Amino acid sequence: MDVVITGGAGFIGSNLARALTQHLDIAGVRIIDNFATGTKDNLTGLDAQLFEGDVQDPALLDSAFDGADAVVHLAALPSVPRSLRDPIASHHANATGTLQVLEAARRAGNLHVIAASSSSVYGATPALPKHEDLPTVPMSPYAVTKLATEAYLTAYHHSFDLPVLPLRFFNVYGPGQRADHPYAAVIPRWIHAALNGHPATVYGDGTQTRDFTYVGTVTALITDALLRQVAHPTPVNLAFGTRTSLLDLAAELRTALGTPLALQHEPGRPGDVPHSQADPTRLRALFPDIAPASLRSGLQGTVTWHQ
Known part of the structure; x- marks a missing residue:
């Protein structure tokens, strides 16, 4: 094939x-x-x-x-x-x-x-x-x-x-997902921030959920x-x-990283969906x-x- x-x-x-x-x-x-x-x-x-x-x-x-x-x-x-x-x-x-x-x-x-x-x-x-x-x-x-x-x-x-x-x-x-461009997804952005000693940006209050x-x-x-x-x-x-809030994601990432991950909240973004679960x-x-x-x-x- x-x-x-x-x-x-x-x-x-x-x-x-x-x-x-x-x-x-x-x-x-x-x-x-x-x-x-x-x-x-x-x-x-x-x-x-x-x-x-x-x-x-x-x-x-x-x-x-x-x-x-x-x-x-x-x-x-x-x-x-x-x-x-x-x-x-x-x-x-x-x-x-x-x-x-x-x-x-x-x-x-x-x-x-x-x-x-x-x-x-x-x-x-x-x-x-x-x-x-x-x-x-x-x-x-x-x-x-x-x-x-x-x-x-x-x-x-x-x-x-x-x-x-x-x-x-x-x-x-997963592996290969870039963190070095303006439209990077949340997981690579947060990992990159943690590895460089920076706070992770959360748009909104962090209670929004994703699958x-x-x-x-x-x-x-x-x-x-x-x-x-x-x-x-x-x-x-x-x-x-599955249904994981961004706050719960941060907790899981702290475990995976074995290092602190501080969160910095910013206003929510237009067009973002509050909750997603399949x-x-x-x-x-x-x-x-x-x-x-x-x-x-x-x-x-x-x-x-x-x-």
């Missing part, structure tokens, strides 16, 4: 690429990346073919998809704050980029397409845990672009019989989906129903053999990588 990973030089993409290249049933891995957020350092020592460029380039996609069996579409401009600063850039990269990927998958013979969405699509929907049949109330342009990603996958399944699997990621973390998912669990599940050709026309939560019922039905890493073990591996 030959697999294309869009955004393969990013955090999740490079972790997935390494996992796939070590699997005996994966013959080849191809990576598409324009290095807007990913880095070439993430590809060091990786046995994969690189197609450098943007997923909005149909000719590049046709070249990379030629002879492939499946596509894992991870390329995107992440971050709610980034989308608030430049909504149009987020739309082009995430929504239009997805549409181009789906058209290229059709041209290549209806390839199996697994694509990343986000729990941010639930937005202001108050119910917990979040199940996939809840209404979506996006609170940011980023969330809208991910809702468009899901909708395009569902439409292409019904319109063109394309095998698709839209996955709603929930706060993925953190270790990147190794994500790559194992996507690998399984590829090998078994798992398809589903509507979104599937990719998280396992209902994993649909996920567990499709992937009964996947066992998620615990937050404690995942944080320890992440801290070790950062150290």
Whole structure:
């Protein structure tokens, strides 16, 4: 099996690429990346073919998809704050980029397409845990672009019989996640702050909750989906129903680090969702053999990588 990973030089993409290249049933891995957020350092020592460029380039996609069996579409401009600063850039990269990927998958013979969405699509929907049949109330342009990603996958399944699997990621973390850019996620930012003797910034009072998912669990599940050709026309939560407040996360990080971690509170940010927790019922039905890493073990591996 030959697999294309869009955004393969990013955090999740490079972790997935390494996992796939070590699997005996994966013959080849191809990576598409324009290095807007990913880095070439993430590809060091990786046995994969690189197609450098943007997923909005149909000719590049046709070249990379030629002879492939499946596509894992991870390329995107992440971050709610980034989308608030430049909504149009987020739309082009995430929504239009997805549409181009789906058209290229059709041209290549209806390839199996697994694509990343986000729990941010639930937005202001108050119910917990979040199940996939809840209404979506996006609170940011980023969330809208991910809702468009899901909708395009569902439409292409019904319109063109394309095998698709839209996955709603929930706060993925782990080794390889950068802390050195303005839109860094909370876990690498806090680890970096602690290792450098700085306080960790909390936006809000810290009682907001998240369903953190270790990147190794994500790559194992996507690998399984590829090998078994798992398809589903509507979104599937990719998280396992945990609920951790940022204050509890800080306590777990202190344990993993073995050092103090002071917190510095700042005002809450526009577009941030107060609480997030997945209902994993649909996920567990499709992937009964996947066992998620615990937050404690995942944080320890992440801290070790950062150290």
